[in-house]
Amino acid sequence: MLRITLPLQKQVTPVPTISRVAIIGGGFTGATIARLLALHGQYWPHEIVIFEPRADLGGGLAYDTNDPSLRLNVAAHRMRAVPGDPQAFLRWLSNSGRLGRDPGAMANGAIYARRADFAAFMAGQIQPFIDDGIVRHVRERAERICRRHGRWQIEGDGGAALQADVVVIATGHPPPTPPGELASHLSVDHRFMPDPSRPEALSAIRRDDKVLVVGAGLTALDALGALRARGHRAEITLVSRTGYLPQPQAAGDFAPHGDFLIGVPNTALSLLERVRFALREVTEAGLPWQSVFEALRHQGQAIWRALPLLEQRRVLRHLRRRFEAHRYRMPPQIAELVERDRIAGRLKTCAGRIVAVRPGRAEIAIDIATKPHGTVERHAAQWVIVATGPDHGNVIGSQSCLAELESLGLLTKDPRGLGIACDHDSRALARDGYPVEDLFVAGPLARGAFGELTGVPEIAAQAERIAQQILAMSVATTRTITIRSM
Numbered sequence: 427m428l429r430i431t432l433p434l435q436k437q438v439t440p441v442p443t444i445s446r447v448a449i450i451g452g453g454f455t456g457a458t459i460a461r462l463l464a465l466h467g468q469y470w471p472h473e474i475v476i477f478e479p480r481a482d483l484g485g486g487l488a489y490d491t492n493d494p495s496l497r498l499n500v501a502a503h504r505m506r507a508v509p510g511d512p513q514a515f516l517r518w519l520s521n522s523g524r525l526g527r528d529p530g531a532m533a534n535g536a537i538y539a540r541r542a543d544f545a546a547f548m549a550g551q552i553q554p555f556i557d558d559g560i561v562r563h564v565r566e567r568a569e570r571i572c573r574r575h576g577r578w579q580i581e582g583d584g585g586a587a588l589q590a591d592v593v594v595i596a597t598g599h600p601p602p603t604p605p606g607e608l609a610s611h612l613s614v615d616h617r618f619m620p621d622p623s624r625p626e627a628l629s630a631i632r633r634d635d636k637v638l639v640v641g642a643g644l645t646a647l648d649a650l651g652a653l654r655a656r657g658h659r660a661e662i663t664l665v666s667r668t669g670y671l672p673q674p675q676a677a678g679d680f681a682p683h684g685d686f687l688i689g690v691p692n693t694a695l696s697l698l699e700r701v702r703f704a705l706r707e708v709t710e711a712g713l714p715w716q717s718v719f720e721a722l723r724h725q726g727q728a729i730w731r732a733l734p735l736l737e738q739r740r741v742l743r744h745l746r747r748r749f750e751a752h753r754y755r756m757p758p759q760i761a762e763l764v765e766r767d768r769i770a771g772r773l774k775t776c777a778g779r780i781v782a783v784r785p786g787r788a789e790i791a792i793d794i795a796t797k798p799h800g801t802v803e804r805h806a807a808q809w810v811i812v813a814t815g816p817d818h819g820n821v822i823g824s825q826s827c828l829a830e831l832e833s834l835g836l837l838t839k840d841p842r843g844l845g846i847a848c849d850h851d852s853r854a855l856a857r858d859g860y861p862v863e864d865l866f867v868a869g870p871l872a873r874g875a876f877g878e879l880t881g882v883p884e885i886a887a888q889a890e891r892i893a894q895q896i897l898a899m900s901v902a903t904t905r906t907i908t909i910r911s912m
C-alpha cells in the first residue's frame with residue numbers, strides 16, 4: 427500500500443546565516459576582532475577561526491618579540507587597547523608584576539612598556555576564548571581564499587581547509603621592499619638584511635662592525651636600540667630620502683590642541699596652514715607641539731575624509747614624511763640613546779638617494795647622492811639593513827591569498843597606494859567598485875579609506891565597528907526557515 431504523507435509546515439528557531447567568521451592574521455587587529463565577537467556570545471557553538479602562524483595571538487609583527495630593548499612608542503596609559511576599558515593594559519602591567527620587573531620602563535613621567543609585555547597582555551585577553559573553544563587558532567598561514575557555493579573557502583599552508591561566511595583580512599604590515607640598487611647588488615649577500623623585523627637576525631653583527639641602515643623611521647631606531655643593547659659600539663649610519671628622524675615624545679601629560687573640524691580643510695595647503703597656525707598658538711602658550719599632533723590623531727579620520735582623493739594624494743606626496751616624523755614619535759629611552767650616540771659621533775644620518783652599491787670582501791661601499799646638491803658621498807659598512815618600513819603599496823602582491831582575491835575581482839589596491847581599497851564600513855571594494863558585503867579589511871591595511879589607522883586606539887575602535895557590523899549581519903540575515911517534515 428502506498429502511504430502518502432502530506433508535508434507539514436513547521437517553524438523552527440531562527441538560525442543565523444553567519445555561522446563562521448574567518449580572520450586572516452592574529453596580530454593585535456585580528457585578535458581584537460575575535461575577542462569582541464566572542465564576548466558577544468552569539469558564536470557558541472559556532473566558530474570564530476583565526477589563521478595565524480605565530481604561536482600566540484594578539485602580538486603580531488608589531489609586538490611578538492622577546493627582545494627586551496624593544497619598547498612601545500606610546501606611553502602605556504595612551505595605548506587604549508581594549509574597547510570600553512582604556513586603562514586595561516596599564517592596570518595589567520602593575521597587577522601582573524611585569525612593571526616591577528622592568529625598572530627601565532619609567533621615563534619622562536610615563537611608562538613605556540616592553541613590546542613583549544603588550545603581546546603577553548593581548549595573548550591573555552584572547553586565551554580564555556580559545557580555552558572555551560569559541561575561538562579556534564589555526565596555526566597556519568592562509569594561502570588561498572576563494573568563493574565556493576556562496577561561502578568563502580580558506581586554505582592554509584599546512585593543509586587546513588575550511589569554509590566561512592565572513593572573512594576579515596587582518597594581515598597587517600607587509601615586508602619592506604628594498605631600494606632597487608640594493609636588491610640588485612646584494613640580494614644573495616649574507617651581509618644584507620632586507621627585513622630586520624626579527625632582531626635575532628642582528629646577532630650575526632659583531633660589536634665593531636660598521637652598519638648602514640636604509641631608513642630613518644621607528645624601524646631603523648628599533649635596529650639601533652637592539653644593536654646597542656647587544657653591546658654593539660661601532661658607527662651606525664641612517665640613510666633616508668629626507669634625513670628626518672622621528673621626533674621625541676613630550677614629557678608629562680598634555681591635552682590635544684586644535685580643532686580642525688570647524689571649517690575642516692579640504693586641500694593639502696589649507697590643512698598645512700591650519701596646522702602651522704595651531705603650532706604657533708601652542709608655542710605662544712608654552713605648550714608642547716606634540717599636543718597639535720595629538721589633536722590631528724584624534725580628528726585624523728574626519729580630516730582625511732574631508733579631503734578629495736587628489737588632495738589626499740598631495741598630502742602623501744608633499745607632507746607625509748614630515749608628518750610621520752612628528753606623528754610616530756620615539757620613546758624617551760630611544761631619544762636618550764640617539765642623543766648619546768650622536769654626541770659620541772657613533773650615530774650619523776644622511777639624506778639622499780643610493781646611486782651605487784659595490785660589495786667588497788671586507789666592506790660594502792655605498793654611494794649616496796646627498797641632498798640638497800646631489801654631491802655623492804661614499805659610505806662603507808660591514809652590514810646593510812633595510813628599515814624602510816612596510817611597503818603598503820605592494821601588500822596584495824606580497825600575499826598569495828590576497829593576490830587570488832584580486833584575480834577574482836573581489837579585492838583591489840587602494841588608489842593612494844596605502845593598502846587595500848575599502849569603504850567607510852571597512853568592506854573590501856571589488857573591481858567593479860562595489861563593496862563585498864562579507865569581506866572586511868581591518869587594521870593598517872585599510873588606512874587609505876580612514877587615513878589615521880596605525881596606532882592601537884584607532885585600530886581598536888575600527889575593530890569594534892567591524893565586530894558590530896558582523897553581529898548585525900547575523901541578525902539582519904536571520905531567516906525564519908521552513909522545514910518540511912515527511
Ligand SMILES: Cc1cc2nc3c(=O)[nH]c(=O)nc-3n(C[C@H](O)[C@H](O)[C@H](O)COP(=O)(O)OP(=O)(O)OC[C@H]3O[C@@H](n4cnc5c(N)ncnc54)[C@H](O)[C@@H]3O)c2cc1C
Pocket residue numbers: 450451452453454455456477478479480485486487488489497498499500505566567568569596597598599825827868869870880881882883885
Ligand atoms: C614594530 C612596530 C611597532 C609598533 N609599535 C606601536 C606602539 O608602540 N603603539 C601603537 O599604538 N602602535 C604601534 N605600532 C602600530 C601597529 O600598526 C599597530 O599597533 C598594530 O599592532 C597592528 O596590528 P595588526 O594585527 O594589524 O598587524 P601586525 O602586527 O602586522 O600583525 C599581522 C599578523 O598577521 C599575520 N599574517 C600575515 N599574513 C597572514 C596570512 N596570509 N595568514 C595568516 N596570518 C597572516 C602575521 O603573522 C601577523 O602576526 C607598531 C607597529 C610596528 C610594525
